[in-house]
Amino acid sequence: MIGAVIVTYNPSIALLSKNINAVTYQVDKLLIVDNGSENIKDIESLSEKFRFEIIRFGVNLGIAKALNKGMEFFDLKKYEWVLTLDQDSVVEKNTVKKLTELDEFNQPKTAILAARFIDKKQSYSHHEQHVVENLYTITSGGLVRILAWKKVQGFDEQLFIDNIDNDFNQRLSGVGYRVMQANQVTFQHSLGDPVNSRPTLQKLLGIKKGLSPTDHSSFRQYYISRNGIIMAKRYFKPSFIQILRVIANTRQIFLFSSPIEKIVSAYKGIYDGLRYNTARDVYFQKYLKSKKSIKVNINEKKD
Template sequence: MSSNGNRAIAVAAVVSSFNPGPELIRNVQALMEQVDRVTVVDDGSTRDIAAVLDGLKATGAGVVRLERNSGIAAALNAGIRAELTEGDVAWIMTMDQDSRLGPDYVERALKTAASSKSPDSVGMVSAESHNGARVKGYAGTDPDEPEVFDPMQSGSLVRAAAIHRAGLLDEDLFIDCVDSEFNARLRSHGYRLLAGQGCDLLHSLGESRPMRILGWHATIGPKKLSIYYHAPFRVYYISRNILVLAKRYVRTQPRWVAQRLFLEVESHVIRFIYGPRRRKHLVAFLSGTRDGILNRLGRIGPELEKRLR
């Protein structure tokens, strides 16, 4: 990382972490080769991570610690605020602790924005692919500069001016759909969300489980199918927050909301038919749906959280 003082810099990165291992140090070192400055925010880790934090500081990264687990929105916001107060930053990149950038990722992303027909309207540049698989495009946008349907926050560069105008991430959502809500909000302020040409994000896909039908492992040809597993408490947030998001944007972005709801319903169907712990997932889904309708936000209640463990 270069020493920038208060002078203008191109890209500052914010990395959210929770109970990180030493691999985070390696990820941050690699990240610092592509950006000007890095801030790591520890979201109230429950393990002893003193050695990891010392290693991060030794790399030159800034470190912010939250006293309690406050959710990814609050963690990223803390880092974004810290970066914006450090000096004149043009772009803020947000990253998960287990994400890594492909070669020349940041350079390619900035080039994509700068070469756009309307550079000032580009509010975000995200990955074009995850682990080599192309991300979903948003039909109906400019075919010459197609937008990304729903960019994941990890690996996304957001124009600092867009943050000042549209605001920070919604901390009331806690986790899940935080990036989707922010994406919709950027669009509501007239910004476009482009894919960085040639930008590949290396990202952990989470825990997968075999897709079974009455004990048979489902296959397509020689390929055995799997589903990606979310713990029941995550299903609560997903079910709640997708309804909150839909209510906010169905009038202004009905097509996007309809597509987003369809994808979530599809995931729930697969989860309830093929996934493990279906009873707890159903409780999580019904509780999240109820709270979404009633607009009860924030962290999941302790009794329900205990029930879903």
């Protein structure tokens, strides 16, 4: 059976309704995990119409915590796959059917089989019409195999909001699973608000022409910087090159609204990221110690 989980936090009710309406008839059960939305009553009204369950946190515990709660919910009900969705994503008709009909869906090493997102706010697009391995597949719009999720200890809750997908994908790949993206299956999703075109400032900042940075809140900027450095320390060797990239990327914040506030948040994140030590990270060390046995089990299943 296939379930779907949508994580919400003060969502646009109109867009969430569109999201729910698009997915609810494609899966066996829909669950919403809410991170303390102020408009929870409106979300509850939608549940009366669409007949889905809600888990309420009451406060914002982060996307990773909410996703893990959703996966646990379906694991207890003996589901095998879960479609994970952000509140502002809208899948197309028969998205789940199209994904489950692909050969990759039945391959035991496939941990994630994702649709390709289209961001209408961005000018770029990709046109490959085949299934590819993509470790940068976003969380939203992907079918996640519950067994694989359990093997790598789920989503890392200390990351809270940013790079959760990239970290999860890296750990899956590290034990031999595959993260696949079906480019021929698409859905609508927004990565953030694009900044207004300011070519002169962009040139002075050394940002390549054609790149479209997306604006995020000060709260999010902290996690973008901190978690970017955590990712560098976990998965890049040597890590200092990637760390320098994370620091250099903060220059694009000067293109955003309220840049001073956001740059301060970003550098707080950099400071905390530089203090992070993989050797003292109990969660990550447990994963590293279990890698060998997990790989053996996966290979045994394949044989």
